Amino acid sequence: MKRVPSVLWALLVFAALYLFFDRGMAPLTKALTGTPAPLPSSLVFMYAGMAAVAILLYFSVREDRWNNFLQPVLDFLRVAAPPSPAKRLSRMAVLILIPAALGWRTYLSASATPDPPSDPPGIHFNLPNQYVSVGNPLPWTEQNIREGGILYTANCAMCHGDAQDGEGLFARAGQPKPANFRDGGTIAQLDENYLYWRIKEGGPGLPQGSIEYRSAMPVWDGVLTDDQIWKIIMFEYTNAGQKPAKR
Amino acid sequence: MPLFPLFVPSVLFVLSVLFPGPSQAETLDLGRAIYMQRCFWCHGETGHGDGPSAVGMFPRPRDFVAADYKIRSTPHGHLPTDEDLLRVISRGIPGTPMPAWVKILSQEEHHALVAYLKSLSPRFAAEKPQPLPVPDGPANPEAGKEVYRKARCFLCHGEAGRGDGELTATLNFEWGIPHSARDFTRGWTFKGGHEPHDIYLRITGGLNGTPMGPYADILTDQERWDLAHYVASLDLEPSATTEDFLVTAALIEGNLPETHDGPAWQKARMLTVPLAGQIVQSPPLRWWTPSAGACNVRALHNGHDIAFLVEWDDPTGKPEPLPDSAFLQFPAQEGSKPYFLFGDSDNPVKLWHWQAGNTAEEWTATGSANTEVRPAIFQVYPSYKEGRWRVLFRRSLSGEPSFEAGKFLPVLFSVRDGANGESGNVRATSTWLYVTVERPRSFRPWLLALAYMLGAGVVELWVLAKLKS
Amino acid sequence: MKTLHPFLAVMLLAVPAPGEEPRLYNPYDRPKNGPPLTNVFHKAQPLWLWDKLKQPKHHPSARMPDFKFSDEEAMDALAYLKSIADPSFPKQEWPPWTAKTEDTMNDEELTEMMNLTDMGKAVWGNARCTVCHKANGPGGTIIGGFVDLRVGGIDLQIAQAKLERDWLYSWVKEPKSYFLDTLMPRYRLSDSEARALVEFLLRDEAFRPTTEPKPEAPGRWKALDDPSRISRGKRLIELSRCVVCHDIKGILELLSFPPRPAPPSENTVSWLFYDVRCLSCHSIEGRGGTYAPDLTSEGSRLKASWIHDFLIQPDLIRPLSQQMPKFNLSPEEAKTVADYVQQFRRDPRVPTSVPPGEAEKGRALFQSKGCVACHTTGEGPGGGVGPTLDFVADRLEPGYLFHRLKHPHAVNPFSAEPDYGLSDEEAAALSAYLLGKKK
Known part of the structure; x- marks a missing residue:
């Protein structure tokens, strides 16, 4: 049986790893945690680079392995070896294709319109200091939650949805879209204080350093009282089937 | 047995x-x-x-x-x-x-x-309700169009199906009876679904408690089936979504159009921008029922000027009791992205305001209560036809804000339907989108590609030469 | 003020428990704004109806949409309206001369006609028809009326080209018998008053069309009874959704309304407001019309006795075009309304009594503060800018007078009366002085 050239091994391992980073993470995380968490393309790029370096390292630590690795490539390129017409043709094709592909990529990236800035939903900001020690003064009673529900449907549901799924009547106009409280990646990752801050100060209350408000969330301070805000928060967690992160 | x-x-x-x-x-x-x-x-x-x-x-x-x-x-x-x-x-x-x-x-x-x-x-x-049978035979939308005329559907739904019929306008805006006829061009707003099957059932059984009565005894099964297909064929407007939020001003040669249907507009990609009502202010000013659910936006530029064409459906173009109007909003300061409702105290916005009756003004606002009005430095070309406003805004690319290739400028669209009682903050508005202008054609990408190919070729030759030696 | 939308309006005339404030009928809370069309063929002349169907915008105040009917289609619709008209619609006996034109009458008939129209003109004046209705004014005999879309007065300039005599009689006598939800009050006219008003409306130049004569309808009037025309007309009326605004016999009702409550029992204040349609012009707590003063707190302001007398005989306290009509209320009815206003229409800010004061001191203050520049009190000269105070004690409640003197702008922020910042003592003295001003 003929041995598979090690350069082919290297390529196969790299392709498998790349596929796993790019496509495999979503089903895996879904199977493990219930919510798919695909890797962002920047991370895929980084991991694939690390994989390439690791593979090259593996082959280059021992001289014989390295030679085995390089040999087929060198054979392919070396003019001196007695070439069959088929080999000669394929070598020519490879030698032309590599610069052509590089030129094509260059043309595409130079003439493409860049993507507009993307506005990720603002759950990654640090809670301002003055909100850290604020606590929910109200008990999680049925009555408070019910009052919160009435306030929620009157004030919040038009965007965040009567089903707390971020699909309210006006949600389609939201850019970024209103948060879906049923999604495990929103309020379930946050504690009540964070929600209190976001409701009270809205989009304009987000840190200004990044020059951009990333949210159309209104400022509810002055429209809703603190007690009303806490009741709404308790309703949001309860009816969306979530719990605050620190409770 | x-x-x-x-x-x-x-x-x-x-x-x-x-x-x-x-x-x-x-x-x-x-x-x-x-x-x-x-x-x-x-x-x-x-x-x-x-x-x-x-x-x-x-x-x-x-x-x-x-x-x-x-x-x-x-x-x-x-x-x-x-x-x-x-x-x-x-x-x-x-x-x-x-x-x-x-x-x-x-x-x-x-x-x-x-x-x-x-x-x-x-x-x-x-009671034991029984579903109506729905035909499954072939339908002829052309014949349906004739039924639309014969059954006087246009009285409420309008000649072009935009819900702007004479009867709707009268009921809504003179009698204050809020029955609006469905705008057939936006299938995604049909309450009971927009498949011919759904439309057939609405025509046949009517909508209880609305002027849309049943046509079961008035039109034959085939007529209703044809009509349902004709109505479904009017659903031409794409569903509005903000997944796509970039308005790109396409580059054209020569003068920018001053009309709304010139061939130049075919070159611009149309974006359907969803609009929302007012949710923040206290109840009398809260507005859950704006009459426009979306607007279509296209933009062109010719290297000197930029033109925006904003189109939205409005059942009445009458100036009473309040005038219809439209806004384009931009950040007033380079690189900022103010709060989307008229900006905020730290981040002013600039508004291009047009109002039916041809008022065009430029506003600088830091919140809805603080607006400073100046004469417009842009031109406006409005028209109203068959239930649709088309308003063209045109300005020089330079100025405040300036439009440049490669730059993404936040932009927001908002319209008011005066006959629906909209004025001030009571309006339909989008959130922030971005606008950019198409780069003028250049050889740069070609030159770059050539340079890279040459470089790669040289490296290859060097490797081959090295291997040979 | 905006009326409640008919679909959101509470149309209930809830029966109040004893001592509870009755909820009064608001004619703007009605399901349909258009008049019923079932008997419209008895109301208006066929040619006029045909023209209205074909060209609704012929009349500037018309709010009916243009249905773009062809001549034939308008005729079809008319044929259906004729077919549903009730054959037992009440008819009156009219003297033979009423069918004649003036130049064909004999002297006796002419005199009778003139006497009747003169009487009709007086009825027209007392009923203040011009508050809502418009008429021509050759020689300025009739005031150009006030036509507010909200009050909905029908343009009577074309009465003679439009209206049928028998219908007009029943309308001025019992408007609700034809259109249950009309804004028009029932005036309790006697038979002779109603006949006089009809004659006046159908004879006086003020109600003759001044515009070009209407084009002749195409022939084939006789074909109005053709069954195929009638069924085409019915289909057309169905398709045009006339039933959204009008009640029409035989046409499927499309909108859903809460069931209509039974009218209030007679001789209650609810019934009087229902019958006379007070809230067509007046308003109470935001419900009703905008033409006449708001009654929300009139009980704190006006004396019950004055309200009673005013209802019986509305006197000239306002310019002629804004005067309240005479509704021919009985003394008992007037008392029912006055009692209701006294009991329920109160402003808690207005005191019910006045601190004692010296009338003599008030008389001096009236001169020294300059009140006399605008008001008269029946003692020597006075100004004409403000209302006369000659008999003010008959009209205003003492508490209101005191409150008004203390806070002239609390009740009406736009009042021209200056705020003198009177002390309690001064206001009490002026009140005491003015409370002596009686008939």
Whole structure:
């Protein structure tokens, strides 16, 4: 049986790893945690680079392995070896294709319109200091939650949805879209204080350093009282089937 | 005598004794529990459609006690079937706050809820609603167009189907009866679905409690089937979404158009921008029922000037009682992205304001209460036809703000329908989108590509030469 | 003020428990704004109806949409309206001369006609028809009326080209018998008053069309009874959704309304407000019309006795075009309304009594503060800018007078009366002085 050239091994391992980073993470995380968490393309790029370096390292630590690795490539390129017409043709094709592909990529990236800035939903900001020690003064009673529900449907549901799924009547106009409280990646990752801050100060209350408000969330301070805000928060967690992160 | 026909029923009977399903009382209890957790907020404790948050909603939440259901597969005046109710619960009602519950409630919960809703009206115990048959033969939309004329659909829905008929305008804006006819060009707003099958059922059975009556006795089955296909064919406008939020001003040679239908506009990609009402201010100014649900936006530039064409549907172009108007909003300061409603105290916005009657002004605002008005440095070309405003804004690329290739400028669109009582903050608005202008054509990408190819070729030759030696 | 939308309006005339404030009928809370069309063929002349169907915008105040009917289609619709008209619609006996034109009458008939129209003109004046209705004014005999879309007065300039005599009689006598939800009050006219008003409306130049004569309808009037025309007309009326605004016999009702409550029982204040349609012009707590003063707190302001007398005989306290009509209320009815206003229409800010004061001191203050520049009190000269105070004690409640003197702008922020910042003592003295001003 003929041995598979090690350069082919290297390529196969790299392709498998790349596929796993790019496509495999979503089903895996879904199977493990219930919510798919695909890797962002920047991370895929980084991991694939690390994989390439690791593979090259593996082959280059021992001289014989390295030679085995390089040999087929060198054979392919070396003019001196007695070439069959088929080999000669394929070598020519490879030698032309590599610069052509590089030129094509260059043309595409130079003439493409860049993507507009993307506005990720603002759950990654640090809670301002003055909100850290604020606590929910109200008990999680049925009555408070019910009052919160009435306030929620009157004030919040038009965007965040009567089903707390971020699909309210006006949600389609939201850019970024209103948060879906049923999604495990929103309020379930946050504690009540964070929600209190976001409701009270809205989009304009987000840190200004990044020059951009990333949210159309209104400022509810002055429209809703603190007690009303806490009741709404308790309703949001309860009816969306979530719990605050620190409770 | 073969005993086989008795076999299946007897097995079923034995099974049902061994594994009884939930009893009727249990189903009703479950339905009621779901109702009190999910539905009561709008539909009310007793099901009268008068829940605590029904205030300000139009259409009003359904009154389950009156059982006057609009979306049915049954004849006019009849109750809906269980399937009709299940479908509305699971899909929700587009264009209203009624959510789709399909992902949240299980099949069993859907059925329990239907049982509970039916228990709210004694009619369900007495009547057995039967669905109308729907034709499945071929349909001729051209013949449907003739039916549209013959059956006088245009009186309410308008000649072009934009819901701007004479009758709608009169009822809505002179008599104050808020019955608006469906705009057929936006299929995603059809409450009962926009497939010919759905439309056929609406035409045949009508919509209870609205001027849309049943046509079962007025048009033949085939006429209604043709008409349903004609109406479905009017659904031309794309569904509005903010997944795509970039307005690109396409580059053209020569002068920018001053009309709304020149061939130049074919070159610009059209973006359908969803618009929302007003949710923040206290109730009298809260606005859940703006008349425009979306606007279409296109942009062109010629290296000197930029033109935006904003189009939206409005059932009446009359200047009374309040004028219609439209805004384009940009950040006033380079690189900032102010709060989307008229900016904020630290981040002013610039507004291009046009108002029917041809007022064009430039506003600088730091919040809705603080606006400074200046004469416009842009031109406006408005027109109103067949239920649609088309307003063209044109300005030099340079100025404040300036439009440059490679730069992404936040932009926001907003319109007001005066006849719907909209003025001030009571309006339909988008959130921030971005606008950019197409780069002038250049050889740069070609040159770059050539340079890279040459470089790669040189490296290859070097490697080959090295291997040879 | 905006009326409640008919679909949102509470149309219930809830029966109040004893001592509870009655909820009064608001004619703007009505399901349909258009008049019923079932008997319209008895109301208007066929040619006029045909023209209205074909060209609704012929009349500037018309709010009916243009249905773009062809000549034939308008005729079809008319044929259906004729077919549903009730044959037993009440008819009156009219003297033979009423069918004649003026130049064909004999002297006796002419005199009778003139006497009747003169009487009709007086009825027209007392009923203040011009508050809502418009008429021509050759020689300025009739004031150009006030036509507010909200009050909905029908343009009577074309009465003679439009209206049928029998219908007009029943309308001025019992408007609700034809259109239950009309804004028009019932005036309790006697038979002779109603006949006089009809004659006046059908004879006086003020109600003759001044515009070009209407084009002749195409022939084939006789074909109005053709069954195929009638069924085409019915289909057309169905398709045009006339039923959204009008009640029409035989046409499927499309909108759903709460069931209509039974009218209030007679001789209660609810019934009087229902019958006379007070809230067509007046308003109470935001419900009703905008033409006449708001009644929300009139009980704190006006004396019951004055309200009673005013209802019986509305006197000239306002310019002629704004005067309240005479509704021919009985003394008992006037008392029922006055009692209701006294009991329920109160402003808690207005005191019910006045601190004692010296009338003599008030008389001096009236001169020294300059009140006399605008008001007269029946003692020597006075100004004409403000209302006369000659008999003010008959009209105003003492508490209101005191409150008004203390806070002239609390009740009406736009009042021209200066705020003198009177002390309690001064206000009490002025009140005491003015409370002596009686008939």
